[in-house]
Amino acid sequence: MNNQIPDDALTRLLDRMQIEAQLFKHSDYCGSWAIDTSGSGLVPFHLIERGMGWLHIEGQPPQHLQAGDFVLFPRDLPHVVTSEATPPNPDIINLEESGTKDENFASILCGFYVFRSRAVTPLLNDLPQLVLIKDVHDNPSTAAIGFVIDAALVELDHDYPGRNTALRDLARLLFLNVLRDRIARGLSEHFLAALGDPQIGRALTAIHTDFSRNLSLDVLARLAGMSRSSFSDKFHTLIGITPAKYVTNWRMQEAVVLLETTDLSVEQIADACGYNSHIAFRKAFKSITGTTPRQARMGNTRKYA
Incomplete structure (x- = not known):
């Protein structure tokens, strides 16, 4: 008897996209700080592990980020994550932490998704320039995303063997659940809608x-x-x-x-x-x-x- 679960359209698509998750940095920030990972041509993402911050995008009001928030930029939108609601001084962008842990503290995981095939193009084009997942633990439609983030936070808090492999796999799983969430909530009118x-x-x-x-x-x-x-x-x-x-x-x-x-x-x-x-x-x-x-x-x- 063949008990193998057959592939579906999204599974096969993700296989062909050859998605990789590259972890850029996992750091604690204090005092006045600012992070800019845009401009690589890849797909940057940020996970707020603890604390809070502000997301700045030119021409848009700043958005408050808190622990458990996940931010994804499918088309490498220029952005900065900072300690303040006001735009940061360019001189502090991507500097090491400064100040004390009780001052504007945040622990943040930054990374990139890399896709080795152009099969990803219609999917990325179907996503908005900014995907911001908030309140994942209080929203039934994002419960699976919350579980993945919780698992990632456990890995970040402990130096278990194989930690980086686990984090990369969880980052890939997080991307899948972001897609599932958008399909389930009818947030696409094109490629993702077709898959669902x-x-x-x-x-x-x-x-x-x-x-x-x-x-x-x-x-x-x-x-x-x-x-x-x-x-x-x-x-x-x-x-x-x-x-x-x-x-x-x-x-x-x-x-x-x-x-x-x-x-x-x-x-x-x-x-x-x-x-x-x-x-x-x-x-x-x-x-x-x-x-x-x-x-x-x-x-x-x-x-x-």
Whole structure:
């Protein structure tokens, strides 16, 4: 008996995004302090472990942060986290702590999410420039996020073996729960909404997990339990491209992984990605990635981080 839990569309997407969490710093701050981790081109995040602070974004009023708050910047929005509600003096940004622990004290974990595949692009574009999770323990819709933050705080407070590995894994789990929360609360009208939609989600699961099969418009519409026209219209509205274009994009993502991580021939990879003709596969690959399969095999497509 096969008791394996099958992948769903979001699981497969996260696998292909090759998400990594890099911990930048975990520090105590006192007195007048300011942290700026923007400008890396990555996806910065902050977790307020203890104490409080203020989030400053140009053109917006400062936002108060307190213990347990999690802040994520999907498109590396310029920002500063500080000890004061007023904009900080540039001279103190990213300096070591100063003052005493009873003065504007905060303990903060800072890090970055790194995505090794451009499969993440529609997802990040569907998130707002700022994701701020507050009151996670008092809000039923964010209970899972609260548990992950609690586990992270335990790791931060103790020097257990494997601590950094645990923190990186918890950071990845935190990102997943942020996505789940947005789907559950209907905070997306596009890509995340499609992943959570009972009809389009079934089609996306087939695309993400069984991409070698025939995935014509007829097949996908039938999987979704919709007419061809209704399915095509809804898919395009939520995702922004046609089903056929999305299928091709996804197959090329899988092809890049196979080219970079296996010794399969181009003909074998073409077949694995649903192409009967390796010539058609090469043409589609060049159109989507801008490189040839041979260049991809040499690692030249690894440019999405």
